[in-house]
Amino acid sequence: MEKKIWEIQFLSPPSVFKYCKKCGKKTAFTCSGQFRINAQRRYLDIWLIYKCIHCSATWNAEVFSRVSPQSIPAELLDGFYQNDEALAERYAMDIAFLRGNGVEVEPPQYSVIGDSFSPNEAVELEIKTAYSLPVRVSSLIRAKLHLSQKEYLQLVTSGIIQSIPTQDLRKCRLNDGITLIFKGCPPYLW
Ligand SMILES: [Zn+2]
Structure with missing residues (x-):
């Protein structure tokens, strides 16, 4: 029996859909690739920033809320501070993560590579x-x-x-x- 492999190639991360206060309607937001980190006392809040495609208003997807810096592996924390591209993509492609943030998500555009x-x-x-x-x-x-x-x-x-x-x-x-x-x-x- 012949073996074949098809690979899914993603064309872009999915847009999310939510109400934009500035536009006054529900609109699409795309991932900026940037993280935002707030340090408050001994805790960190980490978000992935999205932007409205019409007015650039931002929306933050919560990655971590009130965690102690020690509880996050140093390499991962560094990735958030450096806006590591692969790390941002990992969250931006995670539909469950995005839906968990209370927004609508359209599955990403993709093509199927293979015979x-x-x-x-x-x-x-x-x-x-x-x-x-x-x-x-x-x-x-x-x-x-x-x-x-x-x-x-x-x-x-x-x-x-x-x-x-x-x-x-x-x-x-x-x-x-x-x-x-x-x-x-x-x-x-x-
Ligand atoms: Zn807007």
Whole structure:
């Protein structure tokens, strides 16, 4: 069985949506890549700064609230002070973190890097992603392999596409990645 790997390439971190006081309406905010740190007595507050795309009003996503500096590994703390790009991206791509801050988040734009193939072929397909992505596996597969909803469902219900471990491929989401088994079949079977 041939092994194939698809990798999710993210085009940009997701925008968040919230009410902007200055604009007087709900609008999109994008990540500035900058952290803000406030030291109060023995405690730190750390935020990731977002900016309204219309007026540059800022909104702060809370990373840490009232933590003692000693409780954060020195390297991580340094990353916050230096506005480390990879560290800011890690938070900006974390949809659960953003939703936990009480804003609406649109899943990020992405493309799927890897070879397409015929669903008749016997293939072990691993879909890798650097960041958790809550898109449906079905829509990802259908788009990449050019399958209609009906064709995809037939392949799943007839057991020609399976996953390891077993998940409901009609509705499961990619999240941290998945491995699929295409068992291979003559084209007339679906
Ligand atoms: Zn605004």
